[in-house]
Structure formats: structure tokens, C-alpha cells
Amino acid sequence: MSDPYAGQTAAPARAWLHHLNPLAKLGAVLPAMVLLLFVRDLATPIAFLVLAYAVLLTGARPTARIWAVLLLAIPAGVIVLGLSMALWTDPAQVAATPTVLRIGAWELHAGAFRSGFATGLRLGAILALSLISGLTTTGPDVVRAGVQQLRIPYRFGYTALAAYRFVPRFGYELSVIRAAHRVRGTHGGRGPFARIARGWGYIVPLLASAIRHAERVALAMDSRAFGAYSTRTERHEVPFRTRDVVFLALMLAATGAIFALSIPWRS
Amino acid sequence: MPAVPLLRVRDLTVTHRGASEPAVRGVSFEVHAGEVVLLLGPSGSGKSTLALALSGLIPHSLDAEVTGTVAIRGHETATTPVAVLSRDVSTVFQDPDAQIVTGSVLDEAAFALENLCLPVHEVLARAEAALRRMGLWERRAHNPDRLSGGGKQRLALACALATGSPVLILDEPTANLDPQGTADVHAALAHLAGSAERALILVEHDLDAALEIATRAIVLDASGRIAFDGPARRILSAHAEEILALGAWLPSAALAARRLRAAGIPIGPPDALLPLTADELRSALEETPPGFEARRTLDPPSGSSPVRASKTEKTPPPDADPIITARGLDISRRRTRVLHDVDLDIAAASITAIIGPNGAGKTTLVQALAGVVTPPRGRISADGIDPAVASPRTLAAHIGFVFQNPEHQFIAHTAFDELAHGLRLRRTPPGEIDERVGAMLERFGLTRKADVHPFLLSGGEKRRLSVGTALITRPRILMLDEPTFGQDRARSEELLALFHELRAEGTTIVLVTHDMDLVIQHASHAVLVEGGRVVAAGATSTLVRDALIPIPAAYLAVPPDLRTLLGDDAVGRLGPGSGAAMEPES
Numbered sequence: 001m002s003d004p005y006a007g008q009t010a011a012p013a014r015a016w017l018h019h020l021n022p023l024a025k026l027g028a029v030l031p032a033m034v035l036l037l038f039v040r041d042l043a044t045p046i047a048f049l050v051l052a053y054a055v056l057l058t059g060a061r062p063t064a065r066i067w068a069v070l071l072l073a074i075p076a077g078v079i080v081l082g083l084s085m086a087l088w089t090d091p092a093q094v095a096a097t098p099t100v101l102r103i104g105a106w107e108l109h110a111g112a113f114r115s116g117f118a119t120g121l122r123l124g125a126i127l128a129l130s131l132i133s134g135l136t137t138t139g140p141d142v143v144r145a146g147v148q149q150l151r152i153p154y155r156f157g158y159t160a161l162a163a164y165r166f167v168p169r170f171g172y173e174l175s176v177i178r179a180a181h182r183v184r185g186t187h188g189g190r191g192p193f194a195r196i197a198r199g200w201g202y203i204v205p206l207l208a209s210a211i212r213h214a215e216r217v218a219l220a221m222d223s224r225a226f227g228a229y230s231t232r233t234e235r236h237e238v239p240f241r242t243r244d245v246v247f248l249a250l251m252l253a254a255t256g257a258i259f260a261l262s263i264p265w266r267s
Numbered sequence: 268m269p270a271v272p273l274l275r276v277r278d279l280t281v282t283h284r285g286a287s288e289p290a291v292r293g294v295s296f297e298v299h300a301g302e303v304v305l306l307l308g309p310s311g312s313g314k315s316t317l318a319l320a321l322s323g324l325i326p327h328s329l330d331a332e333v334t335g336t337v338a339i340r341g342h343e344t345a346t347t348p349v350a351v352l353s354r355d356v357s358t359v360f361q362d363p364d365a366q367i368v369t370g371s372v373l374d375e376a377a378f379a380l381e382n383l384c385l386p387v388h389e390v391l392a393r394a395e396a397a398l399r400r401m402g403l404w405e406r407r408a409h410n411p412d413r414l415s416g417g418g419k420q421r422l423a424l425a426c427a428l429a430t431g432s433p434v435l436i437l438d439e440p441t442a443n444l445d446p447q448g449t450a451d452v453h454a455a456l457a458h459l460a461g462s463a464e465r466a467l468i469l470v471e472h473d474l475d476a477a478l479e480i481a482t483r484a485i486v487l488d489a490s491g492r493i494a495f496d497g498p499a500r501r502i503l504s505a506h507a508e509e510i511l512a513l514g515a516w517l518p519s520a521a522l523a524a525r526r527l528r529a530a531g532i533p534i535g536p537p538d539a540l541l542p543l544t545a546d547e548l549r550s551a552l553e554e555t556p557p558g559f560e561a562r563r564t565l566d567p568p569s570g571s572s573p574v575r576a577s578k579t580e581k582t583p584p585p586d587a588d589p590i591i592t593a594r595g596l597d598i599s600r601r602r603t604r605v606l607h608d609v610d611l612d613i614a615a616a617s618i619t620a621i622i623g624p625n626g627a628g629k630t631t632l633v634q635a636l637a638g639v640v641t642p643p644r645g646r647i648s649a650d651g652i653d654p655a656v657a658s659p660r661t662l663a664a665h666i667g668f669v670f671q672n673p674e675h676q677f678i679a680h681t682a683f684d685e686l687a688h689g690l691r692l693r694r695t696p697p698g699e700i701d702e703r704v705g706a707m708l709e710r711f712g713l714t715r716k717a718d719v720h721p722f723l724l725s726g727g728e729k730r731r732l733s734v735g736t737a738l739i740t741r742p743r744i745l746m747l748d749e750p751t752f753g754q755d756r757a758r759s760e761e762l763l764a765l766f767h768e769l770r771a772e773g774t775t776i777v778l779v780t781h782d783m784d785l786v787i788q789h790a791s792h793a794v795l796v797e798g799g800r801v802v803a804a805g806a807t808s809t810l811v812r813d814a815l816i817p818i819p820a821a822y823l824a825v826p827p828d829l830r831t832l833l834g835d836d837a838v839g840r841l842g843p844g845s846g847a848a849m850e851p852e853s
Contacts, residue, residue: 138370139370140369140370140374158368161368161369161370162368162369165364165367165368168412169364173675176670176672176675177675179634179639179640179670180670180675180676181675181676181678182639182659183637183639183659183662183663183668183670183676184663184676184678184688184689184736185659185660185663185688185689185692201678204677204722205674205675205677205722208674208722209672209674213362213364213365216360216362216365216366217365217366217368218328219319219324219328219329219360220358220360220365220366220368221368222324222327222328222349223322223324223328223349223353223357223358224353224357224378224379224382224426224430225349225350225353225354225379225382225383225430226368226378226379226382227350227382228348228349228350228351228353228382228383228384229350229382229383229384231384232381232382232384233380233381233383233384233385233386233387233390234381235377235381235387235390235391
């Protein structure tokens with residue numbers, strides 16, 4: 001799991017994406033991500049994939065993880081999703097398109113491929129766009145920007161951040177509970193239903209310890225004056241500068257241009 | 268004495284919401300700057316409740332009915348917001364993981380200061396000073412998760428120091444730590460104690476270290492009243508027996524001295540107070556009447572002759588019949604080797620303690636022996652089965668396993684069903700189930716709780732029930748991961764009495780523990796695990812006599828020949844029975 005608190009101090013100057021305001025990065029991609037949900041063609045998601053890759057490859061700090069995600073995970077995801085969605089497509093709807101594959105009486109039409117890959121590429125493009133913000137921003141910076149620019153109450157933001165610490169702890173706790181239940185001989189058989197029944201049994205102990213843990217964390221935060229005043233000192237300013245405005249404007253313009261050119265609603 | 272005390276408590280009575288009895292009753296005391304107050308008492312005596320009331324978290328953050336007053340530097344806690352109080356009082360809690368809220372060591376130290384809206388330069392200056400004091404400044408950029416348990420608690424101390432509050436409350440700060448982490452935190456505390464402007468209130472069960480800094484002790488009884496209040500050393504030595512009777516802990520040196528006296532070894536002049544530290548115990552032993560010393564070495568008393576017995580142990584006979592054997596056991600988790608080539612024999616009907624620092628592989632070792640994590644085939648034989656290939660049902664019939672947190676193991680909705688579960692899986696006839704479960708409830712004092720949901724039992728009852736569920740299928744081996752963790756002395760002793768009983772019936776007990784008092788006094792055998800290897804194993808009396816395992820300073824003060832008297836086996840079973848074999852050097 002990635003560390004949401006990891007510092008950004010080491011990002012070199014040419015990794016410009018790391019030095020933008022988190023809100024500018026979010027604002028730049030959100031409209032495109034939402035609009036992509038309603039797109040059915042191939043060109044639009046491809047254009048956004050190209051845009052996202054261009055931004056990430058020039059602006060993100062090049063780490064092994066980024067290369068792995070961009071060059072392996074996303075292409076593989078698009079291909080697997082595209083093929084499986086192609087098989088899933090209702091053949092009646094694409095009967096008019098040419099047949100590309102025939103096995104006995106079963107036919108796969110070009111239209112099925114088209115519609116399958118439209119879905120695969122769409123999700124790939126949305127993911128790639130989200131990575132522009134996700135791979136170059138830390139959790140605390142998003143919270144700070146939210147508090148400083150959007151005036152979100154800091155109590156909410158920092159509590160959410162503290163709660164994020166619970167996740168690995170619960171993962172560990174769950175593995176212990178599973179081992180403990182296995183010792184009791186509660187395997188209860190194989191298959192999805194037995195699995196659900198087993199999972200249900202983990203909930204009570206997990207919840208009990210989660211509530212207890214949350215209470216302790218809340219006490220510790222209270223005792224350290226959390227929520228004492230309506231504001232708190234912020235050691236790290238997350239300014240919204242000219243370059244943030246420029247990035248936001250350029251990205252929104254690019255989004256508008258792609259949609260204007262492809263007019264994806266037509267198909 | 269300064270005119271205004273840092274802390275003034277008057278007739279404080281606290282009743283938790285929904286509780287019928289107050290947790291703290293009619294408590295009054297004052298604490299002045301420079302004092303280090305040790306707060307003692309059995310569990311349920313209201314130590315933690317009192318600590319929360321002193322910091323104002325009761326009644327501000329936790330709902331409770333409070334009468335009487337608490338004032339810190341003249342501010343009444345009931346009417347002053349917690350945020351304002353946080354400049355005067357800071358708390359370090361027990362669970363290191365539950366008090367870290369930010370992503371870096373520096374952010375953590377700055378957290379309270381930022382909440383108090385101090386200017387940035389002051390936040391940084393104070394955080395730096397506090398972190399330097401606790402030796403954490405070099406690690407300021409690290410994620411606190413990367414610190415050890417002791418390191419996390421030192422960070423919590425740094426956070427408290429940064430606020431500059433004169434009253435520091437420490438609620439069992441070492442209860443979740445291994446001996447190394449405990450020593451780490453106590454070294455940090457010793458560094459803070461003795462400051463003329465500050466007062467420390469310390470709830471702590473490790474009295475050996477706490478006594479080095481404590482100036483005063485307040486002992487609470489089981490009903491939440493103050494039983495004793497006075498200079499720490501005088502209270503502990505003059506009221507040792509009463510404090511033990513209350514169910515609270517005593518320093519190891521005092522416990523060791525009591526054991527030696529019970530075995531007929533005089534400690535210092537007759538009627539002398541119990542020694543409280545290793546040095547006192549050592550000098551008291553040196554002061555023993557010379558006549559006795561001579562008799563002891565020249566003419567060891569027959570019958571329970573520990574001296575001679577321990578000498579014959581140097582050539583232990585090979586154990587006839589170990590119930591668990593492991594040969595060449597390797598275990599890896601996530602591609603890292605946790606256990607390396609472990610060879611181990613565990614004697615039948617022994618109480619074997621697995622000890623070692625955190626992360627040494629103790630838990631993995633017992634989990635592998637019990638088949639909780641799957642070991643490689645053919646390496647382990649436990650009661651005649653190989654846990655690598657046995658089905659969970661077969662395993663449960665041979666080995667009972669109790670996890671550290673009893674709640675993790677509960678799967679039924681009543682205590683009765685919890686116990687019956689193992690038998691129903693085995694298709695035991697209902698009549699027999701009723702009979703065996705009834706007997707088990709009776710044995711563990713849970714008969715009246717048969718229909719209660721396991722999660723609603725008290726801490727001690729949960730622990731007993733979890734042991735009961737492991738025993739219901741009558742396994743010959745019972746394994747427990749830190750069974751006394753977080754329990755007071757009375758509850759621990761109750762559990763240990765049960766283990767001795769089970770052992771007398773022929774059950775083999777294997778337990779993981781950090782509590783060296785427990786190991787020395789109750790375990791017949793010990794296995795020291797370090798870095799995934801077994802570095803020492805054998806009869807506890809031998810290991811303790813030759814100091815092959817890390818033992819508290821108080822026990823080291825006892826001459827090696829007398830150390831065998833410290834264990835339960837000293838009087839009863841003196842046979843060496845060193846069932847655990849030394850691992851060959853690899």
C-alpha cells in the first residue's frame with residue numbers, strides 16, 4: 001500500500017506536476033473524468049489517454065512504480081477489460097456489423113469489439129486522468145489545500161487523515177481474526193456462500209476493536225487540543241499560484257477541444 | 268512547598284455512565300511541582316479513570332458523573348475546556364498506535380502546538396527542542412509507523428513535552444511494550460523526572476523501573492478509594508503484604524525476597540522490611556546471619572535440597588518423551604525468513620515459556636507448532652500429529668490455541684454456545700455437550716454467565732472463556748499467546764493457578780510472554796528466541812541459575828545457587844526434566 005503521508009520534499013524541480021496545487025490538479029481532470037462516463041466512442045478516450053500520458057510522463061517524478069502503472073498495468077487492464085466486455089456484449093445489438101471470429105455457430109462481431117474496447121479505453125482514460133493527481137499529491141497536501149482554499153473545516157480534513165491510519169491496522173487485525181476463527185475449526189466449507197458466512201463472523205470482533213480504537217484515538221486528539229479553535233497553525237502553505245491557474249486553464253481548454261472535435265454523443 | 272499546588276483533587280468521585288458503582292470514590296490529594304507520583308492498584312481500581320479525570324477528559328470527552336473537584340494550577344477541570352487544559356496537562360496513553368495521528372515525527376510533535384494556534388517559528392522551535400530531548404530529532408522526517416514501540420512512546424512523550432505543560436500523566440505507557448521498549452521509555456522518563464517545574468503522574472505496573480524515579484505512591488483499592496498515600500519507597504516496603512492482598516504488583520526484588528523467605532532463606536535481619544531494588548536485595552542477602560550461610564553450603568537441608576539438585580542438573584538426562592518436537596523448522600512470511608532452522612523439544616506436562624524481544628519470531632513459532640500458520644511438512648510432531656497436514660478439526664483435538672485478544676476467537680452468541688461449538692463440530696451427542704460445557708462453565712466460574720454474549724463479559728471472564736473453548740475438546744497441549752498481557756496480578760495469578768492445575772492433570776502448556784517474573788516463578792521450561800533462532804532452551808531453573816536468559820536485575824542479585832528457589836518447581840517437582848534441547852550453533 002502506498003504511504004499517503006510520504007513527503008514530497010525530494011521531488012526535483014523538473015517534475016513540475018509535483019509542485020502544483022492539489023486542487024488545480026483535481027479541478028483540471030474532474031470535468032473530463034465525469035464527461036468520459038457518458039462517452040461511447042473510441043476516439044475520445046484515446047485522446048484523453050494520450051493527454052494524461054503526456055502530462056504524467058513530462059511532469060511526474062519518473063519512478064519504477066509510475067513506469068509499471070503507465071506501461072504495464074493500464075494497457076493490460078484496457079486489453080483484458082476490452083476483450084471481456086466484447087464477449088459480454090449482446091450479439092443481437094451488433095448483428096449488423098461484420099463477423100470477425102466464428103467458432104461453430106458462435107460469432108463475434110466487430111461491433112462487439114468496438115463496444116468492448118470503448119468501455120475498456122474509457123475506464124483506462126479515467127484512471128490515467130485520476131493518476132495525474134493521485135501519483136503526484138500527498139494526502140496531507142490535499143487536506144491542507146482543502147482547508148486553505150476551499151475553507152473546508154480543518155476538523156473534518158485532519159480527522160479523515162487520522163482515520164486513514166486505521167486501514168493497515170484493520171488489515172492486520174482481520175488476518176488475526178481469520179486465523180483465530182480457523183483455529184476454532186469454523187472453516188464451514190468452500191464456495192461463495194460459505195465465504196460470505198465466514199466473513200460475517202469477522203465483523204463483530206473487527207467492529208468491536210475498531211470502535212475501541214477510534215475512541216482511543218479521539219481521546220488522544222482531544223487531549224492535544226484538537227478542535228480547540230476554529231483555525232489551526234499551518235506550517236506548510238499550499239499556495240494557489242499563477243502556474244496553477246495556467247495548468248487548470250490549459251487542461252480545461254484541452255478537454256473542451258477534445259470534446260468539440262470528437263463530438264462523441266453523435267455515435 | 269509552593270502555595271498553589273499544580274494539581275488539587277478534592278473528594279473526587281467518578282461514576283461512568285451506565286455503571287452502578289463509582290470507579291473512583293472520595294479521592295483527595297495534592298501534587299506539587301517536582302513530584303513523581305506512582306499510581307498503583309488492581310485493575311478495576313479506577314487508576315485509568317482517575318488519570319482521565321485529572322486531564323479533564325472526564326467529563327469533557329467522556330461522559331461520566333463527577334462530584335468533587337480537580338484543579339490544575341487553579342483551573343477547575345469541570346469548567347475549563349480541554350483545549351485550555353492541554354497547556355497545563357498532557358497525557359501519554361497506553362496504546363502507542365492509538366495516539367499517533369499524523370504522517371511524520373515532526374508533524375506529530377507539532378500537532379498540539381498547531382491546534383493551539385502558536386506562530387510557526389514557535390511551533391518549530393518547541394517541537395525541535397522536545398524531539399531532541401527524546402532523541403528523535405534525527406528521525407523527524409520519518410513516518411511514525413517506522414518507529415519501534417518504545418520509539419512511538421518516546422514520540423508521545425515528546426508531544427507532551429512540546430506543549431510545555433507542567434503536569435504529565437502517563438497511563439501505563441509501557442504496558443504494550445517488550446522489555447527493550449520498556450527500558451527505552453523508562454530511560455526517557457528518568458531524564459524528565461526531577462525537574463523542579465514539572466510533576467509526573469505515573470500509572471505503571473513495572474515497578475522496578477518506576478521506583479527509581481517515583482517520589483510518592485498513591486495506592487487505590489479495588490473499590491476506587493485511596494488505601495495508601497506517601498513516599499513511594501516507604502509505602503511499598505511497609506505495606507507490601509497489604510498491597511499484594513489488594514491485587515496490585517510489587518517490585519521484582521520484593522517478590523523474589525518473599526519467595527526466598529517462604530523457602531526458609533532469611534533476608535537480612537528478622538522482621539526487616541522487604542528489599543525493593545536489586546541492590547537492596549543483594550546487600551540484604553549478604554547480611555544474612557553468617558551461621559546460616561555456613562550451614563547452607565556445608566550441610567544443605569535434606570528434603571527440598573535445591574542446592575544439590577541444581578548441581579546435579581548439569582548433566583540432564585535426555586528427556587524420555589517430549590510431546591512436541593521440531594527439527595529444522597524454517598518459516599517465511601512475505602519472503603522474509605522469520606524462523607531459521609529451529610530444533611526444539613517440549614517436555615510433556617511442562618509449562619514452557621517462549622520468550623524473546625518483539626519481532627524475534629516467538630508468536631510465529633507457537634503458531635507454527637500449533638498449525639495456525641502452516642509449517643513445512645515433516646518438521647513438527649505435536650502429540651503424534653504433523654500440524655502441516657492435519658485438518659483443523661484434528662488439530663483442535665490435539666492442540667488448543669488461545670490468541671492474545673480473546674475477542675478474536677469468539678464466534679457464538681452466548682458463552683455456552685462458544686464452549687459447545689468445538690463439541691458440535693465433532694457431532695458429540697447433545698446430552699454429553701450439556702454435561703461437558705456445564706462442567707467447563709463451572710470450572711471457570713462462568714456458570715451464571717452461560718447465556719451472556721461473549722463480548723459482554725469482563726476482561727478476565729473473556730480470557731477464561733477463551734481458554735475454556737480451547738480446552739473443551741480435551742487437547743493434551745494448550746498454547747497461549749501472551750495470556751497475561753494487560754492483566755493485573757490477581758487475574759494473572761488466577762490464570763497461572765489454572766495452568767498449574769492443568770499441568771498436574773497432564774496437559775502441556777506452552778505460552779509466549781514478556782513477563783520474566785512469570786517465567787521465573789511459574790514456567791518449568793523456557794525457550795529464548797532471538798532473530799528467528801532458538802538461542803537458549805531448557806529447564807527454567809538451570810537457565811536462571813546460569814543467567815542464560817535475560818532476567819531482571821532483582822533476580823540476578825540472588826546468588827545462582829539460590830535462584831532455583833524462586834520458581835514454583837523449587838518445592839514440588841525438582842526433577843530437571845530439561846525437555847527442550849539446545850539448538851546446535853548454525
